[in-house]
Amino acid sequence: MSSQPQNHRRSFRTLPLRSRLALLVTTAVAVAVAAVSVAAWLLTSAQLHNELDTSLENSSAPFGSVRQALDTCLNPPSESTPGAGFAYIQVVAPSGEACVDPYSQPVKVQQEDIDVANGTTSETLHNSTTEQGVEVRVHTELIDARPFDVRALNVDPRSPLIAVSVSRPLTEIDTSLNRLALLLTALAGIGVLGAGAAGLWIARTGLKPVDRLTGAVEHVARTEDLTVRIPVEGEDEIARLSRSFNSMTAALATSRDRQAQLIADAGHELRTPLTSLRTNIELLVRSDATGRAIPPADRAALMASVKAQMTELAALIGDLQELSRPDAVGHGPLKVVALHEIAETALDRARLRGPELTFTAELEPWYVRAEPAALERAVVNVLDNAVKFSPPGGTVEVALRRGELTVRDHGPGIPAEDLPHVFERFWRSPSARALPGSGLGLSIVARTVQQAGGEIALGPAPGGGTRAVIRLPGAATPPPATP
Structure with a gap:
């Protein structure tokens, strides 16, 4: 039993959206038309019955008809030729017998009529039937009996009241209601058909933008x-969907272009160390294969070159892995860290890489919310750049004041035309191409700082050199520990 509704729901879901929309519109209109038709029929039926009751209550039996009804009981006719007048009139006796007007149809006497004849109630209004089975509406009331000969009713002639029933057939109402039902059914059918056509037209017209969007997605x-790109018209939901689709395809196109560029740049950067590494290894293999030993000094230089190239490859692969992560995903959760302590640790590492350089540091306490390992790597990269471009015996100045970390070197500086490109992946200025590095360090630094809610800028320093500034939001005191 329960599987049938589920099958119907599945079959409905498998219909095209246009068909489902047209079917829903048709169903909604059909239900509305049916409800209005039934309500109209019921209201009309109630109104007609109320008018019939009012006409029966407000009308009284004609004097002559009552006299003729009583005469039929005193002098029964030899042949019964009942008529079919506008109303049926009969006089009801307390015993339940009825004296019927010769031109009326005899109506079955109900207990309500007997109660009126006995004086229990003054009047009554109810349904009954004729002897031929025609349903009628009956109104029985007491009238003054003194003008009539009431011997046929076996009542006291001095009694001032007798019960007279006036009834009318309900067929006239039923006929009108049946015609109304046929008319409403026809109108409902026409309305449903029109609603189906209108629903199909509305579905086709309203879903044209969806068809265009579907075609674009399929393409x-x-x-x-x-x-x-999908043309955007208006400000409705379809227009919003079209804008979202256009934005999505634009973002995907940009992402694919960046991915292709990253792969091309990575391949270009990997080619040089791999070629050099292959050449050096081939020299070592050829030396062992031919038995011609390489002089010890040359062999040591060759091995040092191989080690340096392996280190460069490892660093490049690490940088590529770092950049391959989505921007919103880090290696670990954000924590409150001491930026001055991270800067001090990075300075210790920088001193090992530039032992001939002089480092000055002025670090004020500053606490930020960031990923500790990524932030330390970003500061190390900035210091590595300062070490790389500083002249022998030069000075690297590091300062941290109110969340602004400044690293200044006294090297050749960055040309003004190169400043807009310093944070691009794999970009290196012509003067830095001969130096080791992949061109990814500053790109990683910029992303790490941005993820921590800060900003970084590079520019020329007064008197020569380059000045890197990292600004991170935070506070001079650590926040209270949560329990």
Whole structure:
């Protein structure tokens, strides 16, 4: 039993959206039309019955008809030729017998009529039937009996009241109601058909933008062409969906271009150390294969070159892994860390890489919310750049004041035309191409600082050199520990 509704729901869901929308519109209109038709029929039926009751209550039996009804009881006719007048009139005796007007149809006497004849109630209004089975509406009331000969009713002639029933057939109402039902059914059918046609037209018209969007999505899925754009018209939900689709394809196109560029740049950067490494290894293999030993000094230099190239490759692969992570995903959760302590640790590492340089540090306490390992790597990268471009015996100045970390070197500086490109991946200025590095360090620094809610800027320093400034939001005192 329960599987049938589920099958109906599944079959409905498998219909095209246009068909479902047209079917829902048709169903809604059909239900509304049916409800209005039934309500109209019921109201009309109630109104007609109320009018019939009012007409029966407000009308009284004609004097002559009552006299003729009583005469039929005193002098029964030899042949019964009942008529079919506008109303049926009969006089009801307390015993339940009825004296019927010769031109009326005899109506079955009900207990309500007998109660009126006995004086229990003054009047009554109810349904009954004729002897031929015609349903009638009956109104029985007491009238003054003194003008009539009431011997046929076996009542006291001095009694001032007798019960007279006036009834009318309900067929006239039933006929009108049946005609109304047929008319409403026809109108409902026409309305449903019109609603179906209108629903189909509305579905086709309203879903045209969806069809365009569907076609565009299918085209992108089939051809991977991310340059497709959907015309946006209006400010409705379809327009919003079209804008979202256009934004999505634009973002995907940009992401794919960046990915292709990253792969191309990574391949270019990997080619040089791999070529050099391959050449050095081939020299070592050829030396062992031919038995011609490489002089010890040359062999030591060759091995040192291989080690340096392996180190460069490892660093490049690490940088590529760092950049391959989504921007919103880090290695670990954000924590409150002491930026001055991280800067001090990074300075210790920088001193090992530039033992001939002089480092000055003025670090004020500053606490920020960031990923500790990523933030330390970012500061180390900035210091590595300062070490790399500082002249022998030069000075690297580091200062941390109110959340602003400044690293200044006294090297050649960065040309003004190169400043807009310093944070791009794999970009290196012409003067830095001969130096070790992949061109990814500052790109990683910029992303790490941005994830921590800060900003970084590079620019020329007064008197020469480069000045890197990292600004991070935070406080000079650590926040209270949560229990």
